[in-house]
Amino acid sequence: MTEHHIPYSLALHGGCGVMAPEDMTPTEWEEAREHLKQALRAGWHVLSSGGTAVDAVQATVLVMENSIYFNAGYGAALNSDAEHELDAAIMDGETLAAGAVCGARHIRNPVLAARRLLDLGESVLLTAEGADNFAKQQGLECVESDYFTTPRRLAALESMRRHQQAGTYKAARESEKHGTVGAVARDINGHLAAATSTGGYTNKPAGRIGDSPIIGAGTYARDGVCAVSGTGQGEFFIRHVMAYDIAARMSYGGETLEQAANKLVLGEFKQLGVGAGAIAIDAHGNVCAPYNTLGMFRGWVLPNGMAVVATHDELFEFVL
Numbered sequence: 370m371t372e373h374h375i376p377y378s379l380a381l382h383g384g385c386g387v388m389a390p391e392d393m394t395p396t397e398w399e400e401a402r403e404h405l406k407q408a409l410r411a412g413w414h415v416l417s418s419g420g421t422a423v424d425a426v427q428a429t430v431l432v433m434e435n436s437i438y439f440n441a442g443y444g445a446a447l448n449s450d451a452e453h454e455l456d457a458a459i460m461d462g463e464t465l466a467a468g469a470v471c472g473a474r475h476i477r478n479p480v481l482a483a484r485r486l487l488d489l490g491e492s493v494l495l496t497a498e499g500a501d502n503f504a505k506q507q508g509l510e511c512v513e514s515d516y517f518t519t520p521r522r523l524a525a526l527e528s529m530r531r532h533q534q535a536g537t538y539k540a541a542r543e544s545e546k547h548g549t550v551g552a553v554a555r556d557i558n559g560h561l562a563a564a565t566s567t568g569g570y571t572n573k574p575a576g577r578i579g580d581s582p583i584i585g586a587g588t589y590a591r592d593g594v595c596a597v598s599g600t601g602q603g604e605f606f607i608r609h610v611m612a613y614d615i616a617a618r619m620s621y622g623g624e625t626l627e628q629a630a631n632k633l634v635l636g637e638f639k640q641l642g643v644g645a646g647a648i649a650i651d652a653h654g655n656v657c658a659p660y661n662t663l664g665m666f667r668g669w670v671l672p673n674g675m676a677v678v679a680t681h682d683e684l685f686e687f688v689l
């Protein structure tokens with residue numbers, strides 16, 4: 370994508386997959402895009418008021434965690450026990466400080482708990498009850514886990530169970546399985562940050578942790594190089610250390626952001642048949658958002674200060 374002329378930039382994703390048009394009504398697609406716009410605006414407001422990249426990605430992810438359309442926070446996927454186990458991470462490219470929670474069941478906005486850990490600087494990753502208790506102690510809002518449950522996620526779980534019984538699990542629609550939200554930003558001082566939040570995938574084994582809260586796999590930021598947030602089959606992102614590999618290809622291999630991100634998403638993962646997408650930003654604020662599935666909820670700010678959101682091929686330009 371083109372060279373950036375404004376001193377900060379921002380991109381987001383709301384998960385990738387098949388995303389068949391009939392999965393939602395036209396009004397729902399429209400509303401989902403509206404929520405992406407709100408998320409971009411929230412982060413952009415932070416950046417244009419001189420705020421940090423870390424605050425911007427947090428603000429962007431928060432809006433998507435609160436949206437019914439994305440598999441993170443409210444509306445998160447259910448695991449094989451019909452429970453929610455939420456993962457999130459946030460990383461500051463300036464200091465490499467990071468915070469993450471995994472397997473959390475009660476934290477209304479997991480990205481906020483991750484952020485507290487980043488700020489405190491003691492532990493990087495807290496799991497399950499430890500994460501929930503930490504959030505409570507920090508005074509963050511905690512909820513009964515049925516807060517996260519929506520009719521769509523219950524239907525997806527039933528469908529995945531049927532697929533499992535019928536032995537057609539692999540053929541199940543991506544939209545019934547996956548989803549994640551994430552944001553990457555570069556602030557006015559050139560600092561980078563990334564954040565990712567997810568419910569994982571529908572019918573995942575209880576206790577399964579994905580790539581999103583694993584620093585270097587689904588989330589990574591390093592000033593001078595790039596910030597990355599991934600979406601797709603997390604097991605492969607962990608094995609390939611996806612987000613860090615993009616950074617390593619750039620810093621050791623001299624690849625551009627686009628070359629590095631495309632190599633993984635459109636190259637290695639595609640060859641393996643792994644549905645994957647990522648958003649990434651480099652030290653100059655260039656953004657790329659490759660995906661190898663039919664669609665990916667995504668959006669970014671254009672160099673001219675306009676912005677776009679998209680779900681499939683069509684880009685919807687709007688005024689921030």
Ligand code: ASP
Pocket residue numbers: 384385546547548549567568569570578579580581587599600601602603604
């Ligand atoms: N990467 C997420 C996970 O494996 C799911 C997704 O993005 O679709 O937990």
